[in-house]
Structures are given as C-alpha cells and as structure tokens.
Amino acid sequence: MIDNLYTNPIVSFSRAGKTIVLGRTPSDDVVHLYGSTGLGLPPVQLAFSDRIGGDGSVFRGQRYGNREVFIPLAVWKKTKAEVTEFRRRLYHELAPHKGMVNIRIVDPGTGTSRFIEGYLKEGLEGDFGEDFRGNYQSFGLTFECPDPWWQGDLKEITLRLNPGVKPFISNTVPFFPVVLGRSAAQGTFNIEVAGDDAVYPVWEFVGEGSDPTIKAGSNQFVINTTLKAGQKIVMDMGTGMMTPDQWQNVPLTSQPFRLEPGRTTLTATMVNATVDSMIRGTYRERFLEGI
CATH class of the missing domain: 2.60.120 (Jelly Rolls)
Known part of the structure; x- marks a missing residue:
C-alpha cells in the first residue's frame, strides 16, 4: 500500500556539508529501492585452535570485521540530461578518493537515527545496460565500512x-x-x-x-x-x-x-x-x- 511507503526508512548520503536524500514515494524523482543489505549484524570472525590430543577445537575469540552496506536506488527525471547531471553528482560526492561517506538511516517507526561511514566500493562504474532508460537509471551502491558499528x-x-x-x-x-x-x-x-x-x-x-x-x-x-x-x-x-x-x-x-x-x-x-x-x-x- 502507498501509505506504508511513508513508514519506510529515510536513507541519505552526506560528506563535507553536502547531502543526498533518497525519497520513499512514487512522486519522488530519486527513490531508495528495496534490497538494501548490511543493515543488521556485522560480519563475524571467529578464531579456533585445534585441540591437541582430542576432538574438536578451542574457541580463541571473536571480532567483527569490516561491513559492506549495499543501497539500491533509482532516479527518474524529465530528460536524459537531468539524469546525467544527477549521475555526475553521485560521481563527485561519493568518490572514494575524497574520503568516507556518511550513510544515515532514519526509521520513522521507531524514531531512531543512526549512521555509519564507509568508502564507495562499487556501483558507479558507468555501465549502461538494462538499468538505463534515458531519463531513468538505477544504481546499486556498495560501501566498505572499516568501523562496522552504527x-x-x-x-x-x-x-x-x-x-x-x-x-x-x-x-x-x-x-x-x-x-x-x-x-x-x-x-x-x-x-x-x-x-x-x-x-x-x-x-x-x-x-x-x-x-x-x-x-x-x-x-x-x-x-x-x-x-x-x-x-x-x-x-x-x-x-x-x-x-x-x-x-x-x-x-x-x-x-x-x-x-x-x-x-x-x-x-x-x-x-x-x-x-x-x-x-x-x-x-x-x-x-x-x-x-
């Protein structure tokens, strides 16, 4: 139902005072799509040592490794030129050589606002296939987050x-x-x-x-x-x-x-x-x- 869209999380990217907010309704020209990953527990790394003279192993410890956050989005514009301008904005504002990007998720249902910082890893290589239709284009952005905690x-x-x-x-x-x-x-x-x-x-x-x-x-x-x-x-x-x-x-x-x-x-x-x-x-x- 359309009403449920308003309770979906609000996703945004920001760095150096510039922010890109993804919409949640069909009337928005930039929309957060279903399919995000990396929003729950971070990757778990467990260490074991073989038990000498016996079966199994001994648990040595655990840690959380780097987290990957995947955010899919789509952009609809009136013209192909407007899509190109938005894509160029993504290039410049998310480019990893400029540092980490703040990925913020606001959940209207619970009132929480949390963020994580990561480097753009892939998703803006400029491949134009089925996800590109002139005035429409979808992206799947993957960020590598050195600190896995939100x-x-x-x-x-x-x-x-x-x-x-x-x-x-x-x-x-x-x-x-x-x-x-x-x-x-x-x-x-x-x-x-x-x-x-x-x-x-x-x-x-x-x-x-x-x-x-x-x-x-x-x-x-x-x-x-x-x-x-x-x-x-x-x-x-x-x-x-x-x-x-x-x-x-x-x-x-x-x-x-x-x-x-x-x-x-x-x-x-x-x-x-x-x-x-x-x-x-x-x-x-x-x-x-x-x-």
Whole structure:
C-alpha cells in the first residue's frame, strides 16, 4: 500500500556539508529501492585452535570485521540530461578518493537515527545496460565500512559548576545538569548509555578551578593543574589525545576509561569552581544494527 511507503526508512548520503536524500514515494524523482543489505549484524570472525590430543577445537575469540552496506536506488527525471547531471553528482560526492561517506538511516517507526561511514566500493562504474532508460537509471551502491558499528546522534553530559543558580537546560541537546557548591565542587549523577558497545567520551574541563576530576566506579581521571577563567582542557578517552597536552600533570593512578551500556554513576569534582566552570562530555552511542 502507498501509505506504508511513508513508514519506510529515510536513507541519505552526506560528506563535507553536502547531502543526498533518497525519497520513499512514487512522486519522488530519486527513490531508495528495496534490497538494501548490511543493515543488521556485522560480519563475524571467529578464531579456533585445534585441540591437541582430542576432538574438536578451542574457541580463541571473536571480532567483527569490516561491513559492506549495499543501497539500491533509482532516479527518474524529465530528460536524459537531468539524469546525467544527477549521475555526475553521485560521481563527485561519493568518490572514494575524497574520503568516507556518511550513510544515515532514519526509521520513522521507531524514531531512531543512526549512521555509519564507509568508502564507495562499487556501483558507479558507468555501465549502461538494462538499468538505463534515458531519463531513468538505477544504481546499486556498495560501501566498505572499516568501523562496522552504527552510531547514534551526539549525546552531551554537562556538569555546570554554578552555585545558587538554576542550571540551564537545553531544549535540543539532552544532558544532565548538576548544581554544585563553590569551594569544594562535587556532584554525583546517573546517566543511561544506550547501544550495544562501550563509548569513550570526549571530556572538556573548563575553568576557573583546580584538579578537575571525573570518576566512574573504580575508574578515575584527574589532571593536577589549575585552570584560569575560560581556560579549558579537552581529553579524548578513546584516543588518549589531550589538548593542550597536560599528561605530565596526570598521576599514574589515572587512566582513560570508557562507559559501558546501561546505567553509570559519575562523580565530578573541581576545586574553587566559579559560576563559569563546567565539566562536559560528548559521545555517540554504538549499535550493532542500522535498523
């Protein structure tokens, strides 16, 4: 039924600020066709060793390999020239030498929006056969994705050290505000990490204040330094990159840590925090499937 088309996923490609959105109805001139693949579990690689002196084998481990995502689409235009122009747009905006393409799938039925990044592998070789009819042409685009996990929208955790003032709450970005005292600023709060894999937030420590610290369970990361008003340090827990580099002020007991899916209790502290001091973390949840 035509009504069901409106509940189909919305597929789009984007890179460098340019986006191509595939339609879902017969009235659209560019349409996502049935037949997409690579939207569920990524390829599984299992390792076994033969059991010496016995039957069978010993399981050594598993990992997810590169994922291929296949997206079929069709274009209808009024003229052959318009089809040619659209095909040239695909060439330029999806060419692999320009980097990875963001493939996003929005599911109206569940409200999820997830994306994966990959290099175009095949589908735009310029072969004109049965799939080409002058003002009509269909394509089957295959992308190779080095990271097989789908990612969600950017999430933000904001701890604003603002004594005696109601914290600002954004209407567009979800976060967890906490009001702390001025001299010994400390707050404990719970967050829920969705998805199927751990996340590594990028933490931003903004002064004024000393010895900014973030804790989760037995994990702790502290920088023994003093930040001036407006001064900040950015720490990527995934890569270990710190800007500016303050690793000389990080004690050996501090290590970058991740947040597991589910509920996590965080404790953040900053000595002598002022009204403008804050600790903020951003991350993207990771999912096994796109839809």
